[in-house]
Amino acid sequence: MSKLKRNERIGAIVKILSDAPNKVFTLNYFTEIFDSAKSTISEDLVIVKKLMEDLNLGRVMTIAGAAGGAKFVPALSKIDKTQLVERICQDVRNPDRIVPGNFLYMADILYNPVYAKGIGDIFTERYSSEESRVDYVLTVETKGIPIAVMTARGLNVPLVIARHENKVTEGPKLSINYVSGSSGTLRTMYIAKNAIRKGSRVLIVDDFMRAGGSAKGMSALVKELDCEVAGICVLFDSVHPTQKLVSRYTSLIRYEGIDSNGTILVHPNYEDLL
Amino acid sequence: MSKLKRNERIGAIVKILSDAPNKVFTLNYFTEIFDSAKSTISEDLVIVKKLMEDLNLGRVMTIAGAAGGAKFVPALSKIDKTQLVERICQDVRNPDRIVPGNFLYMADILYNPVYAKGIGDIFTERYSSEESRVDYVLTVETKGIPIAVMTARGLNVPLVIARHENKVTEGPKLSINYVSGSSGTLRTMYIAKNAIRKGSRVLIVDDFMRAGGSAKGMSALVKELDCEVAGICVLFDSVHPTQKLVSRYTSLIRYEGIDSNGTILVHPNYEDLL
Numbered sequence: 001m002s003k004l005k006r007n008e009r010i011g012a013i014v015k016i017l018s019d020a021p022n023k024v025f026t027l028n029y030f031t032e033i034f035d036s037a038k039s040t041i042s043e044d045l046v047i048v049k050k051l052m053e054d055l056n057l058g059r060v061m062t063i064a065g066a067a068g069g070a071k072f073v074p075a076l077s078k079i080d081k082t083q084l085v086e087r088i089c090q091d092v093r094n095p096d097r098i099v100p101g102n103f104l105y106m107a108d109i110l111y112n113p114v115y116a117k118g119i120g121d122i123f124t125e126r127y128s129s130e131e132s133r134v135d136y137v138l139t140v141e142t143k144g145i146p147i148a149v150m151t152a153r154g155l156n157v158p159l160v161i162a163r164h165e166n167k168v169t170e171g172p173k174l175s176i177n178y179v180s181g182s183s184g185t186l187r188t189m190y191i192a193k194n195a196i197r198k199g200s201r202v203l204i205v206d207d208f209m210r211a212g213g214s215a216k217g218m219s220a221l222v223k224e225l226d227c228e229v230a231g232i233c234v235l236f237d238s239v240h241p242t243q244k245l246v247s248r249y250t251s252l253i254r255y256e257g258i259d260s261n262g263t264i265l266v267h268p269n270y271e272d273l274l
Numbered sequence: 275m276s277k278l279k280r281n282e283r284i285g286a287i288v289k290i291l292s293d294a295p296n297k298v299f300t301l302n303y304f305t306e307i308f309d310s311a312k313s314t315i316s317e318d319l320v321i322v323k324k325l326m327e328d329l330n331l332g333r334v335m336t337i338a339g340a341a342g343g344a345k346f347v348p349a350l351s352k353i354d355k356t357q358l359v360e361r362i363c364q365d366v367r368n369p370d371r372i373v374p375g376n377f378l379y380m381a382d383i384l385y386n387p388v389y390a391k392g393i394g395d396i397f398t399e400r401y402s403s404e405e406s407r408v409d410y411v412l413t414v415e416t417k418g419i420p421i422a423v424m425t426a427r428g429l430n431v432p433l434v435i436a437r438h439e440n441k442v443t444e445g446p447k448l449s450i451n452y453v454s455g456s457s458g459t460l461r462t463m464y465i466a467k468n469a470i471r472k473g474s475r476v477l478i479v480d481d482f483m484r485a486g487g488s489a490k491g492m493s494a495l496v497k498e499l500d501c502e503v504a505g506i507c508v509l510f511d512s513v514h515p516t517q518k519l520v521s522r523y524t525s526l527i528r529y530e531g532i533d534s535n536g537t538i539l540v541h542p543n544y545e546d547l548l
Contacts, residue, residue, distance in 0.1 A: 007281035099445030113427035153387035171373030
């Protein structure tokens with residue numbers, strides 16, 4: 001391959017960095033694949049960094065020193081975040097979603113890969129700083145998985161999924177009982193005993209928080225494993241009950257229920273979003 | 275914002291296209307955000323297309339005509355595909371994975387976001403052509419979900435997840451009984467009645483195929499909904515039983531069991547991979 005021009009290198013660097021968020025690529029990595037000098041690559045990175053910022057396409061962080069290099073972190077503008085969350089709210093408000101028992105059919109929203117990616121990017125941005133350090137993303141099956149996958153990919157950490165069944169095919173488990181907010185019944189969740197390394201920091205991600213039973217159950221699992229909860233992120237929370245079983249969490253959309261006219265009351269939670 | 279230079283536009287175009295695979299962006303979209311002439315953007319796209327191909331970063335397809343524009347499709351080189359699948363095989367071969375009953379603990383591999391993205395890209399590439407037309411990706415909970423999410427995102431189509439429980443909170447369901455290969459028992463899977471539009475083409479994605487019971491069950495659901503199976507993609511299949519319940523499917527890794535020395539026998543299925 002002949003030597004690339006600057007604009008070709010710029011395009012390639014953007015692709016490589018943004019394809020692997022939160023992964024550090026050394027200058028050497030780029031000097032080798034492009035057969036270029038370090039100074040050239042450094043200049044390329046300055047351009048990449050600036051264009052990403054100018055166009056609100058994310059943040060490129062350069063790391064100085066011997067182990068230095070660059071990594072990409074998703075960063076949505078306030079407008080992009082608001083538009084995404086407003087669009088999801090608009091989608092939720094469709095009265096066809098109301099199913100017998102005054103529940104809302106939400107699976108298509110929670111499984112929408114474009115929404116999941118956007119929400120994952122918002123959670124990723126929030127937990128990408130040095131101080132928040134996340135080693136794993138944990139969710140409980142099933143509806144929060146797409147968002148959790150995208151968050152784990154954004155943070156470049158493994159995903160762990162707690163199950164409701166104790167599958168014999170998966171070896172020794174740790175289990176915990178918790179009260180499910182949606183059914184009010186006692187449920188059990190299981191994770192593989194060695195799924196999470198002792199002393200890790202775990203980000204809990206879920207689709208919907210009512211009373212916070214699942215989040216509390218997952219927090220208990222994390223503590224049982226001698227790990228720490230780095231944070232709790234949900235896409236939706238319900239205003240009822242006002243008293244939650246966990247004290248701090250991030251929620252992007254607030255659900256207030258269905259009023260007497262059959263209107264679905266849901267709105268962005270700007271306080272946590274922006 | 276001042277006018278961007280060519281290398282800045284190139285970087286931005288790469289980011290925008292590759293962030294939304296299989297989504298067509300019109301020339302107008304780019305002329306507006308960059309405040310540039312169509313001819314300029316067309317030249318940019320030629321450069322983007324070439325650099326992506328030269329560096330094996332994917333394929334940019336330009337669509338001519340009034341509704342014309344460009345879209346990005348993942349395309350891994352043979353080397354990249356082989357390396358990814360070899361790496362997964364190597365990971366599977368770790369004897370610590372063997373759990374009582376001679377089962378393999380595989381959750382961490384199936385939930386690994388980097389693997390899931392790579393496998394999703396391979397399935398996406400295979401089903402991105404005009405002829406294969408995919409309207410939905412369908413999986414059954416739980417372990418195939420990460421791969422299915424990435425495939426749905428790559429193909430830019432909704433994801434549908436069949437459940438093992440009939441959740442009252444989710445409205446009317448269609449259900450089907452099938453024989454589970456892993457347990458040999460009769461199981462039921464459910465999907466929301468309106469999750470898939472009549473007449474659609476559905477790509478079935480799953481983590482592991484033994485006899486093909488789940489895949490056959492999902493195919494039956496698809497047909498019940500007056501839809502067509504566009505294809506069946508699994509990450510792993512087992513050589514036993516040799517007779518599967520579905521006639522055609524794609525599998526990237528072949529599992530032959532654990533031999534008498536405790537060696538895990540697994541290898542890339544090059545025929546389907548390359």
